[in-house]
Amino acid sequence: MVNPGYRHFKGEDWVDPTPPPASLPHVDEVGVTGAPLKSASYFIGSLCKEYNEDFMLCKNEDRNPEHCLKEGRKVTRCAINALQKIQSQCLDEFRAHWTCLDNKNQEFGQCREPEKAYNA
Numbered sequence: 001m002v003n004p005g006y007r008h009f010k011g012e013d014w015v016d017p018t019p020p021p022a023s024l025p026h027v028d029e030v031g032v033t034g035a036p037l038k039s040a041s042y043f044i045g046s047l048c049k050e051y052n053e054d055f056m057l058c059k060n061e062d063r064n065p066e067h068c069l070k071e072g073r074k075v076t077r078c079a080i081n082a083l084q085k086i087q088s089q090c091l092d093e094f095r096a097h098w099t100c101l102d103n104k105n106q107e108f109g110q111c112r113e114p115e116k117a118y119n120a
Contacts, residue, residue: 020069027073030080037079038106039098039118040086047085048078093118 030037037044045052051074058068086094096114104110 021066024069024073027076028080030076030083032083033102035102035106036083036094036098038101038108039094040083043086044079044082047082048075051075051078090118093120 051071055068055071055075058071061067093114097111097118100111100114101108108115
């Protein structure tokens with residue numbers, strides 16, 4: 001992977017070598033780029049509202065990143081499930097919308113036509 005303009009990145013993916021605490025259950029990465037996440041953002045926000053609110057309340061309690069790892073993992077799992085639901089029910093419309101966002105500088109206003117089909 002090439003990272004133009006970033007001399008401190010040597011062209012490879014950076015992986016944190018520190019393993020997570022054993023007390024945390026494993027959760028996969030969401031595994032999508034910005035455009036699919038932005039395309040799915042309204043659905044993820046709606047489906048995962050409870051988990052997102054718990055995470056934000058936790059972050060307000062304590063700014064230590066380790067304090068809210070469990071809540072963060074719940075948010076990640078929910079986002080993965082939301083994306084799987086979207087892909088199983090309207091993959092073509094979803095793909096058309098996020099591809100448009102990817103090609104149009106991720107501006108919703110430029111992608112209203114694919115959005116209409118996606119939201120139908």
